[in-house]
Amino acid sequence: MHTFQPYPIDMLDINPFTKLSKEWALVTAGDKEKSNTMTVSWGGTGVLWGKNVVFIFIRESRYTKDFIDNGEFFSLSFLSEKYRDALKYCGAHSGRGEDKWSKAGLSPATRHGIPYPDEANLVFLCRKMAAVPIEEASFTDKAIMRQWYGDHDMHTMYVGEIIEVAAR
Template sequence: MKKISIETLNDNFIEAIGKEWMLISAGNKDCFNVMTASWGCIGWLWNKPVAVIFVRPERYTHEFIENNDIVTLSFLGKEANMRSIYNFCGSKSGRDYDKVEATRLVPVETECGSVTFAQARLTLECEKLYKDNFKPECFVSQEINKWYGGSNGGYHDAYIMEIKNVYVNQ
């Protein structure tokens, strides 16, 4: 894992997040959880490079995000073996499964003491700056509500985070 300057990063994050997906992790090497996400944003806000993630409160990883200042976003690639890791981490709860054991992910401690994985081609290490939750009355388009309620789950919490470190797999 090699640390690089964010200025050298030239990934297409619409493609990376929406089609490759990412693992969201929070906690430390001794106690963390990981989940898959295919919704998120990378950009510039408050004169900082930021990442925005959306996590439903009922997700086990939500507890870890709430209790830690640092969150990592790990991109594994599009290969079939990585897709199976994404699928497992997105469909199984860390309450019920040891995701590291089941997927053979290899945890690696980051500079800020958080967790990424040896398999990650790219990791963004982020510090939480702001959190809010989606509110049904705030949706301008009511069509968005199809994503919520019933078996879809609760409204997402949105986290805006400063990207502090960027790592690539050597």
């Protein structure tokens, strides 16, 4: 197990346009006994409702969505390029019928009862604030629906308050 320490959020030096979209992250939810993690590349960070937040998008079909929907907390974790294969694995496999953690070569850990991969370098521990279903009627640009949702496997946008940033 690695040692993680709180990291002041105002000291973060990340590019918001590449951190998720190019480097990717793992969103993890559940508890110490059972959790699941999946790769995300859509979302961001910012300020909403007077809080520092992350927002991520998860499709209806994803197993991790069940964990986020049924819990109050989730984590958003960033790993070094050394774990690119693990990130690819977690983005392509469900975890419903297998131990996704071990298959990806990752170790679940918890901080304040919130699960995250021990191999991460930076972890945002988040309290779920909102779950907003993305619906076909929401799009003013109809091409988005055709390009990204031809199978109608829609996303839910989750907004989470960053309650702690931890780094090793």
